[in-house]
Amino acid sequence: MMINRFTLLAATAMALLPATTIAQAKELVLYCTVGEEWCRAQSEAFTRDTGINVLMTRKSSGETYAQIKAEEGQPRGDVWWGGTGDPHLQAAQEGLTEEYRSPLLAELQPWAVSQAETSGYRTVGIYAGALGFGYNSTMVTENAPACWKDLLDARYKDDIQVANPNSSGTSYTMLATLVQLMGEDEAFAYLKELHANINQYTKSGSAPIRAAATGESAIGIVFMHDAVTQTVEGAPIVTVAPCEGTGYEVGSMSLIKGGPNPEEAKIWYDWALSAKAQEVGATAKSFQVPSNMKAATPPQAPKLSEIKLIDYDFAKYGSSEVRNALLARWDAEIGALPK
Incomplete structure (x- = not known):
């Protein structure tokens, strides 16, 4: 019978623990910031694979960063798994997370190692x-939007x-993307104009497309x-991949x-960096590009x-510095606008 690599890694790590530790500590507190179904899977x-029980909490990226920041010095969680990389980088800069170099780094895509x-x-x-x-093709039946600028069309009032960038890593990525595409002042001018077409700033980054799927929104x-x-x-x-160009998450x-x-x-x-573990996402209908090159x-x-x-x-x-400044400006210039 073949033993796969991540099972062997887990078994080796457990074998190195004192017997009393193994008996007493076989659980993990996970803060998960992908979709609920993927978190559970x-x-x-x-x-x-390991026999370790997982106590999982699912929140958005911004909410999880805020929780870890609030728990600084008395952390309740062990691992923050998933979500956009920007708040993870902020947490790293602020000393909220630990340095660790996994033996599986050599198997990862260059963009994952760069992170x-x-x-x-x-x-x-x-x-x-x-x-x-x-967009919902039953609601948008002609002249479909192909670019960021198309979303300003008055017919989409x-x-x-879109989500609120304070709670959503998805929406913060949009904010940072537009700033890099247009320049900061031009990006905020765009967001002010877009505001007329926004019916709701959601907490979760994926909620807007679920609303479009049910016909609650067109886009x-x-x-x-x-x-x-x-x-x-x-x-x-x-x-749609916007014609002007777009950002991406790690x-x-x-x-x-x-x-x-x-x-x-x-x-x-x-374990989570192994190819087999990274293939779990597809079984939960999550279609990101995995970082392990063998996945x-x-x-x-x-x-x-x-x-x-x-x-x-x-x-x-x-x-x-940059993330806090952009979020503060969004609150003052976009979030404060009447609807």
Whole structure:
């Protein structure tokens, strides 16, 4: 019988623990910031492979960063898994997460390793996905939007949803993308004009495309793989990569500094970087591009090579100074606007 690599890694790590530790500490507190279904599937797969029980909480990226910041010095979580890389980088800069160099780094895509290097190995890339939007083809039947500028069309008044960038990593990626595409002042001018067409700023980054799938809105601004998920599930959603270019996320993973179960956290970290663990996402209808080069990329995943991607500056837009300043300006100039 063959033993796969991540099971061997987990078994080796557990064998190095004192017997009393193994008997007393076989749980992991996971802060998960991908979709609920994927969070559950990943947690269950880890428990099957290692015997370690997972206590999982699912929140958006911004909410999870805020929770970890609030718990600084008395952390309750062990691992922050998933979500856009910018808040992970901010947490790393602020010393909220631990340095760790997994033996599986050599198996990862260059963009995943770059994320680790940028953070001083306090976070690492686990998947990638491009930003875009999706529209309901039963509601938008002609002159379909193909570019960011098209979303300003008056016919979409109160018919677009996007998340609040304070709670949503998806929406912060949009904010940082527009700033890099247009310049900061021009980006905020665009967002003010777009505001007339927004019917709701949601808490979750994927909620806007679910609203478009049900006909609550015509358009949802999201990561493209989230739009693809709705199409796969039978909704009349068409996925768009904006013609001007777009940003992308490096979904990340971090060990929370001083977490209650540090050894179990490292076992999760190594396991989650393995090819087999990264293939769990597709079974939960999550179609990101995995970071392990040996992992199969779901055929439904948007092909990054075919999308006009900007040279997204993760170090700059994941820094505390820049991220906090952009969010404060969004609150003052966009979030404060009447609806």
